[in-house]
Amino acid sequence: MFLTQLVINSVVTGSIYVLIAIGLTIVYRVLKFANFSHAELITFGAYMAYIVNVSLGMDLFYGALAAFLLTGALGIATDRLVFKKLRKNGSNVISMMIASIGIGLVLRQSIQEKWGPNQVWYDIETRTFEIFGGSITEMQVYIILISIALILILHFMFTRTKLGKAMRGVSDNPQLAMASGIDTEKILLWVWFIGGGLAGIGGVFRGADTRLVPLLGWEIILSAFAVVILGGIGSFYGAIIAAYILGFAENFGVSILSDLSISTGYRPAIAFMILIIVLIVRPSGIMGKKEAA
């Protein structure tokens, strides 16, 4: 494959991962547990957009908007119905992690019940542009641009708005946030809403770039964890860099695999290998602080 095409594909992959990973990392940072049900939030978002786009026949843009809002609401719902109760019971992060698996199972199979196990597609036009000898679809251009726009909006939110700063404050030091008059439970709702919403949009991107299946989220959740850990858990900017690094690693990796005549079916394994190497070599990630003993 041509270099240009590889670069384009890498940027697209990175753009899909980046929002998902940011969503995952802000929940991880504040709630301190690995939320495996994030996978199904991704899938849920993709199918919500499917309703709007295919069932209602509206533009996918509105689908993405609906995905953001509804998946954000679902994130809040999982917290209210399960995680908040576990927090109140004094359950540890291990219980929360296991519970998130349970939530994931319920969501995924409910989606499969509703839309069936087979792949479906959005109703979108696929115009293709040629640049520097590579090709890129109109949809992929949107994916890249919207990701960048959302990253900028999030950056603005985290650094300029009261809410964004309060979210950082709560994740940095919840006790002190409370002592500053911040209603931390209310901030948590926002964390779930934004984390879930970003997962939803990520799901729409993935669905638009490939297809929709009930396993859509599960297929990329480990890559998302790889991004989060590579970037340093809870690091916004780390996650951004790591998402694009992983995008490049996967696409170039696949090209190397096929050069070595190894099955490209190992594509998902590239993220896993990176994940394992990072955890062993530098568990704090590229932007993370070293953990206190």
Added chain:
Amino acid sequence: MILEVNDIEKSFGGIKALDGVSVSIENNTISGLIGPNGSGKTTLLNTVSGFLAPDKGTVYFGGKDITSLPPFQVSRLGMTRTFQITRLFRGMTVLESMLLASKTQDDGLFPVFFNRKKLMETERRDVQKAVEILDFLEIEHMKHEYAVALSGGQQKLLSLGMALMADPRMVLLDEPVAGVNPTLANKIFEKVMLEKEKRTFLVVEHNIDILMNFCDIIYVMNKGRIVASGTPDEVQRNETVIDVYLGG
């Protein structure tokens, strides 16, 4: 000298928790370590017992260099510690906890299946020893209770018991009577006194009053250094000690 700490330093993110601490402790003595919050007492204990590696300096135990050995190896050489906040095993009973602490336990996998007889024998011996210690500490009647079901004072007794169970040459006690009522606190120290002929104790404690009655030597720490040391009488008369506490 059973323990020799030479000029150790330890910093956390630019703050010197230990700033050149040297301590020498003789066999079969009880030494006290006092000082205000944040003076570095627990850091010293952690460094000696292998839970933290010092940035500089050496620690010798029984003539052997133990600087930077991992905790389990330090423990195997005969130095056992307790923790400030009693850290008990939630899912285990008092007796089980005692057995865990024993050094003679056959805790490999091989005896589980192939040398059952010997395992049961050691187990019997260990249980007997555990019961004796629990009896000595007057909590034998609680042996089948979960360790976490004990009262605060009893938990402190249990953690002393677990330390004794390991039959160490030296015991580091981190606040053995914090939160314990005075009568029980005195009792705990009386138990320690009775063990003195068998081993050496280093006790970190806030309650200076009680140390005065039981210690041979008291070290006073402030801001990561030893600022005074001597017999309880000497320390008690030492003006700098009161100053350290009142923040001169």
Added chain:
Amino acid sequence: MLSVENVVSGYGETTVVNDVSINVAPGEIVVIIGPNGCGKSTLLKTIFGLVRPGSGKIAFNGEDITGAKPFELVRKGMGFVPQTENVFASLSVMENLEMGGYTIRAPDLEEIFRMFPVLEEKKKERASSLSGGERQMLAMARALMTRPKLLLLDEPSAGLAPKMVEVVMEKIKELREGDSSVLIIEQNAKSALSIADRGYIMVMGKKVFEGKTHEILDHKEIGRLYLGKRGG
């Protein structure tokens, strides 16, 4: 302003604060001193709603606040500076102050920067890069953003060099001029007493002495009391 009546408090089944009553009048600096583990820190956390009292009553400005949540107390005009982890380490100095002023519309930064000029110089730096003394300043400044009527300080001198302790104590004195009451708990008794109006001594979870600061300083037994003799 603040009245604490017969408060019993602790963690789980352990009672750490045993039947303690104290009060703070408007414009007063009151200090609670006592050796490690005497329960003074738990008492402060109980007042600020971080620990639920087992029994007793806490009132602030005549209003019963027993069991109120910290963020509610902040809105009622209380400020709290914890002993450790008292700044948002990953946030900038400016953002720390904004967190402090979270509950109010237009925080008055000028006043804060007048009091703590060093914070203005370093307002863009991360709190984690500040020195120990600067952090303590920031911690106080954060709590002062809401112009609290009562400021609770948990060992403000802990871990500071003697010179820095002096500076911090000076700043606390300035607060009274701004009409705030201050309740400090301190291990560093001498320096705290030098700025306070009144003081309490706690030993083993109980209040064992109260009086004007000079009475405490002149108290013959204070040194001994402090070194662990039980009360009375």
Added chain:
Amino acid sequence: MLLDYVLDMLVYIGIFAILAISLNLEFGYTRLMNFGKVAFFATGAYTSALLSMTGASFIEGMAAGMLISALLGLLVALPTLRLRADYLAIVTIAFGEILRLFFLNEVWFTNGPMGIRGIPQPLYSVFDNDYMLFYVLLVYTTLIICYLFAERIVNSPFGRVLKAIRDDEEAVQAFGKNTCMFKIKIFIIGSSMASVSGSLFAHYLAFISPDMFYPTVTFSVWTMMVIGGSANNLGVIAGAVLVQVFERGTRFLKDFVVLPIEPSNLRVILIGLLLILFLLYRPDGIIKEEKNRGLL
């Protein structure tokens, strides 16, 4: 017909009970977050299947599976057991997925997505008509051995150290125990035991393919352990019974009543709900961990 259903369910219960016990040794007693249980189950299944296709006996296949799983267990354990619980969970899931990709992609070796068909069944010619009955016996003999083995371990000084590690690893080190070695040993044992149940699985179905080894298998074993009562070997067996009754029961039901919901979906949803409900309302599971009164 009905008997076949019952025997089939019994076999599944037995196979998964072994998996649940192996997970219980790792997580229930030692707090090792192994989210990659299915990897060792699959290793057992594939090793057994591939070897028996070349003429090896059932016992040889199972033994080889245990050995390979033990080695893989060691390989995973060495670098990762020092990691935080959540990292270990993510790494072990990843390991399971890599292994599944291996079985899927190395067609020359595993026949890829088509799977391996016609795996010889041990002593088939001897029992012929009563084969199901024989297999139930075989599975339950193995289960009893695994149960006794696990009970022996947890009720020994070795097991005592495991429980202590679960409760407070650092404090255990203060008593001279090299906690890392204990964790590695139990991880290897758990991996081998999972492999045994994988072998039984492969020879029972006489057919295996990579899509039988999705992470869902791991999570269903986790559900068995959580609802049964972690750190109680009888409890996790009860959990295996309950989950399998749900799983197989929905398959069975579908032949008799028209369900408003696809049975394969229903059972996963039920498993997820059970998991959540137990965590919320009965975190100790059906049977709580027993108080240990010692060996004597």
